[in-house]
């Protein structure tokens with residue numbers, strides 16, 4: 176099944192990943208689930224996946240969740256013409272309780288392109304912006320507050336654990352020294368510059384920017400991403416009808432490890448994919464975000480069998 180997957184709304188530009196693979200998984204659902212079936216898109220973003228699913232499967236209804244108000248706005252516009260087939264709810268997926276069981280749950284984890292590409296959100300070390308990084312701007316500490324409040328050792332541990340950054344101790348020391356000498360960083364570029372200075376000179380101009388891992392770690396901590404994922408992995412199997420499918424797209428090894436373990440050990444689920452599905456070379460070429468995407472699928476067992 177091939178579908179046009181470039182989604183461009185007025186301001187929200189995000190190309191969904193592994194679209195054909197997700198559509199194929201939905202097409203393989205038992206027909207009684209597909210007909211008049213319901214789907215939860217736990218991370219609706221700009222509604223990219225959801226728009227293509229609603230277009231491809233005229234019998235499906237979608238409930239879409241996001242914790243970012245700008246994603247809720249973008250998805251509402253993107254899916255407006257599907258009328259009551261799309262219901263969009265502002266919620267962290269970890270807190271969501273569905274009204275009824277559904278045929279398919281999709282979670283396309285992490286951040287969307289607009290979150291990264293809008294400097295004012297503070298996720299990007301390439302575009303200077305305030306040190307924020309909250310997906311939900313109404314909740315939790317901003318990045319600069321987290322850096323201020325966290326002690327050096329705990330900061331080093333956080334950068335190591337969530338960024339798998341081998342220079343975590345040096346980076347944490349440098350950050351805390353900078354903060355006590357000069358006060359808060361002016362923005363993401365100043366922080367990225369300080370982090371790069373902790374790398375040996377020969378390693379500063381590699382393929383991956385030296386700030387990549389530390390920014391990932393801060394983002395994961397600020398948005399409580401791994402805890403939220405653990406909650407989703409625990410709850411979503413109960414959202415599914417027997418035979419329904421849970422599809423998770425992850426973008427780094429910390430997430431994928433949790434998904435893999437949960438799909439292997441959760442007695443409510445039967446794995447469909449032993450190895451994760453990855454983008455083909457064409458998609459990787461056209462959409463760099465897809466290079467690290469891993470899709471895992473699991474089916475809800477029938478508790479009576």
Ligand SMILES: C[S@@+](CC[C@H](N)C(=O)[O-])C[C@H]1O[C@@H](n2cnc3c(N)ncnc32)[C@H](O)[C@@H]1O
Nearest residue numbers: 191218220221222223224241242243267268283
């Ligand atoms: C990769 S984007 C999804 C893009 C979407 N599939 C599309 O095609 O447009 C991930 C989205 O999930 C949202 N998100 C991440 N963690 C979340 C959570 N715990 N609860 C709700 N939304 C979350 C982010 O705000 C972001 O909009």
